[in-house]
Amino acid sequence: MNNWRRPTALKAALILCNLLLIAGVGTLLASRGRHASPRAAAGDAGLPSILLIGIDTLREDQVGPSATGASSRTPHLDALARDGIRFEQCLSTAPWTLPSFASIFTGLRPYRHGAVGGDRDFLSERHTTLAEHLARAGYATTGFAGINYLTAQFGMDQGYVSSPPRATDLTGLDQAGSITRLTGDFFAQHRDGPAFVFSHYYDPHAPYAPPPPWHRKYYLGNECRPGEPLTARIMSSEGFRGENAGRGMYDWLAGVTDPAFPVAQYAAEVDYVDDHVGRLIARLKELGLYERMLIIVVSDHGEHLGEHGFYYTHYLPYQEAIHVPLIVKLPGSAGAGRVVATPVSTLDLLPTTLEVAGIAVPDTLDGASLADLLLGNAKPPHRDLLSEQGSDPDRFCKTLVAWPWKLMLFREDGRERIALYDLDADPGETRDLSADFPDDAARLAGRLRATYDPAAPLGRGAAGVRANLGKSDIRLLESLGYVHKPPATAAGEG
Numbered sequence: 001m002n003n004w005r006r007p008t009a010l011k012a013a014l015i016l017c018n019l020l021l022i023a024g025v026g027t028l029l030a031s032r033g034r035h036a037s038p039r040a041a042a043g044d045a046g047l048p049s050i051l052l053i054g055i056d057t058l059r060e061d062q063v064g065p066s067a068t069g070a071s072s073r074t075p076h077l078d079a080l081a082r083d084g085i086r087f088e089q090c091l092s093t094a095p096w097t098l099p100s101f102a103s104i105f106t107g108l109r110p111y112r113h114g115a116v117g118g119d120r121d122f123l124s125e126r127h128t129t130l131a132e133h134l135a136r137a138g139y140a141t142t143g144f145a146g147i148n149y150l151t152a153q154f155g156m157d158q159g160y161v162s163s164p165p166r167a168t169d170l171t172g173l174d175q176a177g178s179i180t181r182l183t184g185d186f187f188a189q190h191r192d193g194p195a196f197v198f199s200h201y202y203d204p205h206a207p208y209a210p211p212p213p214w215h216r217k218y219y220l221g222n223e224c225r226p227g228e229p230l231t232a233r234i235m236s237s238e239g240f241r242g243e244n245a246g247r248g249m250y251d252w253l254a255g256v257t258d259p260a261f262p263v264a265q266y267a268a269e270v271d272y273v274d275d276h277v278g279r280l281i282a283r284l285k286e287l288g289l290y291e292r293m294l295i296i297v298v299s300d301h302g303e304h305l306g307e308h309g310f311y312y313t314h315y316l317p318y319q320e321a322i323h324v325p326l327i328v329k330l331p332g333s334a335g336a337g338r339v340v341a342t343p344v345s346t347l348d349l350l351p352t353t354l355e356v357a358g359i360a361v362p363d364t365l366d367g368a369s370l371a372d373l374l375l376g377n378a379k380p381p382h383r384d385l386l387s388e389q390g391s392d393p394d395r396f397c398k399t400l401v402a403w404p405w406k407l408m409l410f411r412e413d414g415r416e417r418i419a420l421y422d423l424d425a426d427p428g429e430t431r432d433l434s435a436d437f438p439d440d441a442a443r444l445a446g447r448l449r450a451t452y453d454p455a456a457p458l459g460r461g462a463a464g465v466r467a468n469l470g471k472s473d474i475r476l477l478e479s480l481g482y483v484h485k486p487p488a489t490a491a492g493e494g
């Protein structure tokens with residue numbers, strides 16, 4: 001959904017004023033294909049420090065001013081977008097945390113990296129992560145995670161040489177505060193750079209519990225007024241199946257009857273994280289680092305807020321669950337204010353980051369560098385964008401977007417069905433056109449099937465290793481809506 005304003009003529013003039021800075025970034029980008037130098041040389045080369053902000057569960061339509069012209073709810077993300085480049089159509093590779101972030105960190109589709117849930121939920125050491133590439137080039141690297149899916153427990157600590165990503169206090173109200181402070185402190189300790197931090201804000205993920213003063217920002221009524229319990233509506237909905245929901249997943253809605261309440265609380269959580277983005281940017285400006293940095297903001301997936309029968313979770317790769325915001329602020333704010341309409345994938349972030357930093361980009365990736373699109377001098381590439389959910393050979397959904405077509409292929413208990421949507425005419429995916437356009441559906445389904453082996457959805461011997469979880473870890477993940485069932489039936493969700 002496009003809720004942002006396009007650059008004005010004045011903005012275009014400001015972009016021209018950045019030409020010299022663009023030239024500087026162009027020098028960096030021109031190093032495409034060169035091998036990176038070791039740590040000492042990295043500092044000498046003035047490589048940009050890099051901040052990757054991953055905001056969990058952030059729908060694209062939650063960011064920026066509304067289409068009706070109302071004032072923006074996310075002023076700090078908007079300000080970053082004015083200094084950077086915003087991508088209108090960025091799709092994640094999976095509608096849940098582990099495979100999606102594993103794709104961001106490896107540039108590989110879930111089918112190839114293998115961290116897809118079930119018994120293959122550990123990111124194999126044989127993959128080279130973004131942090132590993134940057135560490136080899138001389139960066140100090142660390143991460144701060146809001147959920148243990150992004151820590152050593154799931155193989156997601158690869159490449160963090162200064163300190164591995166650790167989950168901050170998952171139950172504390174000030175988790176975002178900790179991440180903001182720790183991120184700022186790390187950059188303060190590495191002012192001479194180059195440094196890389198992955199900062200993961202988990203707050204928009206259910207249960208939605210924004211802290212004061214956000215907790216009543218959009219809802220002042222009585223959410224427990226007499227009426228049908230909301231949980232009863234959810235559990236009788238088309239999308240709800242017992243196996244989709246972890247134990248206690250909806251406990252936080254006990255007594256709630258008003259469906260407007262969780263939607264309001266989700267919006268308030270987004271605003272709360274936006275506030276933290278503002279605090280973090282302010283800290284970087286105080287340190288004198290902001291202008292020279294590469295800063296990327298992305299989400300791992302969106303959220304169903306009742307669409308397609310799913311409530312307050314992210315289960316199937318419909319657009320509300322995979323269309324995510326993407327903002328890239330280049331060093332020197334090159335290209336400031338540019339808006340890119342070309343559909344892109346979160347797969348593209350690793351090669352993009354490496355190219356901006358002047359580090360050789362491997363040719364084995366599924367993603368492609370967005371450097372040319374960032375500088376506004378490329379024609380949109382035509383390519384299929386893929387997303388997938390599920391690790392069971394008999395139970396999964398895979399999608400292919402060839403704009404404006406979106407093909408969804410569902411397999412369940414040995415049966416297969418497809419659905420075809422026109423994202424231009426029907427962005428909410430409400431009308432399956434597969435019977436009206438059977439040739440297009442068959443053509444796209446063939447292209448989708450060619451990307452994986454239907455008999456082995458994990459494919460290519462993806463040597464995933466089951467994560468080593470204790471009972472308390474499993475209870476926590478279940479309470480957050482994640483599923484851990486025996487490998488034969490498991491399908492990741494969360």
Ligand SMILES: [Zn+2]
Pocket residue numbers: 056057096097098205300301494
């Ligand atoms: Zn997530």
